[in-house]
Amino acid sequence: DIQLTQSPSFLSASVGDRVTITCRASQGISSYLAWYQQKPGKAPKLLIYAASTLQSGVPSRFSGSGSGTEFTLTISSLQPEDFATYYCQQLNSYPITFGQGTRLEIK
C-alpha cells in the first residue's frame, strides 16, 4: 500500500498568514493526489484534485502543487473559515489511502 505522510501534523497560524502543508508519498504517484478540508462534525470537502486543479467553487487562495512523491497545499491568506483539518489522498492505485491529517488552528 502507498503510505502518505503529512507535515506538520499540527499548525498554528493567524488570519492573513500564508501556510503550506506537505504530503509525501512512499512511492511515486504521478499527479494522482487530492486535498480535502474537514471541519468538526462535517464530511470532508474536496479542495484540489490531480495535484493542482482547483475544485469548482473553492476559493482561489487555495492552491496545490507537486508530482511524484512530494506535494504541497498552500493557502495564500488564511481566512477564519479555513481553520480545519486537511487531508491528502492518493488516487494512483488501490487501496486508496489518506494522509494522517494536518490540524490548522488559530494562533
Add this chain to the structure above:
Amino acid sequence: QVQLVQSGAEVKKPGASVKVSCKASGYTFTSYYMHWVRQAPGQGLEWMGIINPSGGSTSYAQKFQGRVTMTRDTSTSTVYMELSSLRSEDTAVYYCARARSTMYLDAFDIWGQGTMVTVSS
C-alpha cells in the same frame, strides 16, 4: 442538486452486523463509482471499498475483506454497506462518497452526511 443522504445512527452489539444506506439524487446514479470511507472518533480517514453502481462490481480494502459487502439498488439509486462481526474498533462515522468523474480512480466530490455506528455491549 447533487446529494447523498445516508441512513441514521446505529448502535450495535459486538458480533452483530450493520447495514448503512446512501441514497443518491440529482445525477445519473449508474454513471459514477461510489466509495465508502470511515473515520473513528478523533482519527483520520480510512477507505473501505468501491462499488460500480452500474454493474454492481466491487473492490474492498484488504482489511475489510470477508466482513464487508457493498451492494446497490438501481431502482432507488441507493448503495448499501454492510459490515459484519462488529467489534468495538468499528465504532466510527461511515461516509459514502461519489467519484468526481466516470473514471475508476478519481477524487471524491460529493459526500454523504455520515452515519455514526457505535459498537458497544
